[in-house]
Amino acid sequence: MSIGLGIFCSTSDNTLNTNRKMRLSKLSRETLLKTFKENLRDFIELLKLSCSMGLTIFRLGSNFIPFASHERFDESWLLEVESRLRPAAREVKRYGVRITMHPGQYVVLNSPRVKVVDRSLRELAYHFWVLDTLGLPRESIVVVHLGGLYGDKREALRRFERTVEENEWLARRLAIENDERYYTAADAVMAGERLGLPVVFDYYHHKLNPSTFDMDRLVDTWRGAIPEFHLSSSPGSSRRFGEHADFVRLDDFLELVELWGDRGMLDVIVESKKKEKAVAKLIEELEHRGIKLRKPPCYPS
DNA sequence: ACCCGTCAAGTCCGG
DNA sequence: CCGGACTTGACGGGT
Numbered sequence: 001m002s003i004g005l006g007i008f009c010s011t012s013d014n015t016l017n018t019n020r021k022m023r024l025s026k027l028s029r030e031t032l033l034k035t036f037k038e039n040l041r042d043f044i045e046l047l048k049l050s051c052s053m054g055l056t057i058f059r060l061g062s063n064f065i066p067f068a069s070h071e072r073f074d075e076s077w078l079l080e081v082e083s084r085l086r087p088a089a090r091e092v093k094r095y096g097v098r099i100t101m102h103p104g105q106y107v108v109l110n111s112p113r114v115k116v117v118d119r120s121l122r123e124l125a126y127h128f129w130v131l132d133t134l135g136l137p138r139e140s141i142v143v144v145h146l147g148g149l150y151g152d153k154r155e156a157l158r159r160f161e162r163t164v165e166e167n168e169w170l171a172r173r174l175a176i177e178n179d180e181r182y183y184t185a186a187d188a189v190m191a192g193e194r195l196g197l198p199v200v201f202d203y204y205h206h207k208l209n210p211s212t213f214d215m216d217r218l219v220d221t222w223r224g225a226i227p228e229f230h231l232s233s234s235p236g237s238s239r240r241f242g243e244h245a246d247f248v249r250l251d252d253f254l255e256l257v258e259l260w261g262d263r264g265m266l267d268v269i270v271e272s273k274k275k276e277k278a279v280a281k282l283i284e285e286l287e288h289r290g291i292k293l294r295k296p297p298c299y300p301s
Numbered sequence: 302a303c304c305c306g307t308c309a310a311g312t313c314c315g316g
Numbered sequence: 317c318c319g320g321a322c323t324t325g326a327c328g329g330g331t
Contacts (some may be wrong), residue, residue: 106310
């Protein structure tokens with residue numbers, strides 16, 4: 001078994017958090033640096049926690065540098081951020097935990113609205129800048145969904161492809177993920193193959209929005225890099241569509257293992273509300289069954 | 302200390 | 317054309 005696990009953004013009680021929110025009306029050099037410093041401090045602490053738990057991957061919050069891509073963000077602030085971020089690169093690398101990012105619903109590369117696409121590109125450039133400044137390798141990807149349908153899925157997909165082709169720098173770190181409503185894993189594999197982008201497989205989204213696809217072809221989009229998958233469980237009856245449960249069901253993980261087969265190394269981000277508690281519970285259940293997970297180089301610390 | 306209105310951004314749906 | 321859902325909690329001003 002060469003599957004490694006990981007958590008995203010923060011601990012379940014938010015005592016450690018890389019994703020602090022800030023009001024735009026409160027944005028200033030002082031508040032920005034204060035929030036960023038707290039996010040950075042907690043980022044290192046979350047890497048330590050990940051190491052101690054034997055986790056191989058961690059998703060950095062998109063609000064790591066709040067409003068970094070907003071027009072009211074002063075360019076000069078970035079220099080001060082950089083002077084604090086760059087020195088962290090060595091320490092981050094030392095842990096050997098894979099870092100990735102996943103901007104939210106507002107990054108839409110296939111929108112017919114030029115302004116929306118421009119803002120999305122700015123937001124992605126900020127994500128790339130963070131990973132570049134931390135000196136992280138190509139496996140540190142930025143994951144996006146394919147976007148909206150706009151009443152014509154084929155045309156919407158074509159628009160996504162055109163945006164990626166017209167902005168070649170995106171191919172350096174961009175990855176695409178199946179969503180729970182519009183674009184299936186089969187759609188993502190098709191687009192990934194055409195554009196040379198790796199495909200992140202979200203198993204919960206796949207169950208809500210199923211398709212037939214070839215796992216070998218999905219793995220091939222990674223060209224030898226370790227694929228990233230997402231896993232979460234349904235909270236059960238009478239809840240909102242697509243909502244994530246507090247914990248991840250062992251059965252869901254075992255189904256994913258079955259789908260994966262013996263294809264080699266894999267990083268799985270557990271997207272459960274209880275974050276590290278959910279992962280700890282899953283690890284314990286797997287140990288009880290004698291199933292071994294892959295650990296990061298820093299484990300045990 | 303606690304309450305509760307408000308929060309950058311997009312898209313889809315129903316009225 | 318508009319408001320609500322989605323998701324979703326956390327910020328922060330007011331008490």
